[in-house]
Amino acid sequence: MNPALVAARAGLSRGWIEFRQTLTTPGDLIAILIPAGGFLAAMIWTRHTHVPGTHFSLGTTMLVSVLGLNVVIYGVVTIGDLLIVEREDGTLLRAKAIPNGMLGYLLGKIVNISAQIAFAVTITLLTGAFLFTGLAIRSPGSWLTLAWVLVLGLLATLPLGAVLGSLFPSQRSAGPWWLLLLTGLAAISGIFYPITHLPVFLQWTGQAFPPYWLGLGMRSALLPHAMEAVEVGHSWRHLTTFGVLSAWAVAGLVLAPAVLRRMARRESGSTVAARREKAMRGT
């Protein structure tokens, strides 16, 4: 049998095993549930506030936009952070020491993270469906749009996260940057408040990055058509969404293999041992 195919299958089951471990490890589960709960609290808080210029609930809009933000959090930060941690602890080196191990490792990460996103999106949507009104979740078209935005969103974010994760030397040094990146992008991406109310240059900056388009895509899938009116150009801009997310996906997919290879090439027993000593000394 083709060795690469065998490794790919092993990678798929690796991802599934890791996802199962996440669900059965209290600490990991809490790391998923706390942010989800935090967002939910913000949505409930703004449930009766209206989106400016409409009679539509800001909380409901936020609920939908947060689905898009979830993809960015897991697709960029979680995978990037995992790569850093597992490079430090030697998981990556083990993958390197077995035939086609890196292929299996990366596929495993993709499956694991995609499953985590699906999980986070599902619990957010489920609670939202009970607590909020106005979600357009009855038409098949909604689900179709949700599906392609999710898939394209994963393609746009996962390689990007892998690239960023390869560039940071350690988890300690990466932490503040992740936070800055995430809060910065979330603030200007129209997730929590319509982007049209921001200064023009921030609107443009926000629209250069995936979070805005993921949020817009989600809103187009799950909000009533009338809500188009508050968006830029009074339109869901499906074509542009597709274009921007695809561009990020292509850039990431072109960049990621080279960056990942470079990172993997540097790994050896002594580099892992050096990091371990450094961590033990607490410096």
Place this chain on the structure above:
Amino acid sequence: MEDVLDVRDLRMRYGKTDVLNGVSFAARRGEVLALLGPNGAGKTTTIEILEGFRIRSAGQVSVLGADPAHGGEAWRARTGVVLQSWRDHAKWQVRELLTHLGRYYAPYSTASVARPWDVDDLLETVGLTPHARKRVRNLSGGQRRRLDVAIGIVGRPEVLFLDEPTAGFDPEARRDFHEVVRRLADREEATILLTTHDLDEAERLADRILILAQGTIIADGSAVELARAMSGQSEVRWSRGGQRFARAADDATAFVRELFRQYGESVEDLEVRRASLEDTYLALVRQAEHGVPRGLTAVAA
């Protein structure tokens, strides 16, 4: 028969520092080689070049007939590397992890070598059967190191690399580990290269000992051969009139004869000790570090 490991004039330079300047050695199938040497002598660098994890500056290296720098996945499948675990795969169960990592080797099975190693058999071999369902993070230090060995050999490697495998082992774990390594070499005919600081371990485990100092191999031979080559250097201890003496002598017999001729019956507490591997090792390293001409490089070469 072709050598499994063949290293010729291997050189490694970091910036302006030469870590290896001309390392040469070879190993046959089923041979166990121990690489000894002081810290910073280049042991880890050497083994990482052979593992294919580090790119050499110059020289020729062949492992299983291929250059490790361009080994490819099929080559990788025939090699094993025992890594020191730390926190990796903490949530995995022992059996689950070995089964998973073994899967990658299945396509590389041949008529003579069935890959991967049967997991139950492997667990039994390294003594982890009672802990098969434990999560890795709940293993003791010794059990964890056994798992490291199991992961290193799950693909039934034809050549196995171990960098200080028994650092932090308790005596029992060490003995069990030695058994596994010997069995691997004797029964599976794996070629094994390990680095160690433990001379006792090298003597017990290795068919041949390589001593690396100042970036080059200063001795290559079995423990017995190395000691014999140095046996000129015996230590003679005695006391006379309550005072203790110790001398290193090239010809201990002649020295003692002379001692008695001069002092006769006043010589007491006489002891003549042949050089142990430790003495041999220390003498060789000292010679190399002080630039004394080397006399042992040709041993068993």
